[in-house]
Amino acid sequence: MKLILASTSPYRTQQLTRIGLEFERCAPNVDEDLFKQAGFTPETLAEVLALEKAKAVAQQHPQAVVIGGDQLVSFENRILGKPGTEELAIEQLLSMQGQTHLLITAIAVLGPDFLETHINQTTLKMRELSRTAIERYVRFDQPLNCAGAYKLESQGITLFEEIQSTDHSAITGIPLIALTSLLIKAGISIP
Known part of the structure; x- marks a missing residue:
């Protein structure tokens, strides 16, 4: 059965490749802003x-x-997505420094006779940081296309003093432990 990742994210692509899956990628072309205005939690x-x-x-x-x-x-009580610019990345990180936030990662696996979703929540506590340190980090990692404006798989790990998660792979974009279980249920062979 063909497996398709509804994303062009290089991070999610690397994750699926990491666990040995053969898959295609396809851009989903969903207007995310339309859903963001709906008032969902x-x-x-x-x-x-x-x-x-x-x-x-x-x-x-x-x-x-x-x-x-x-x-x-x-x-x-705010939703922070991908900042898009260095200035917005710096502002997001400044607002969260010294504080705890949630990184929410959701997946949906949809097949001809299958549909299940999974949500992973990771709790992260950011260190107290100076503006100079945050600016230096943003220039180095360029986390402009990352929710929360950080890349934990790179230098972003230095921004945090505590991370709690049941599946650390979720931080990169896909909770691989849950995904593996869902794919097996959907009939996909896992190497």
């Missing part, structure tokens, strides 16, 4: 977006198993 928004991405690709490939995913940061 952060967990629900991440889950809805993961599912909508999977559905968008499944419409083009109805016999495939499709993986959709979304990730966002929940901080002080």
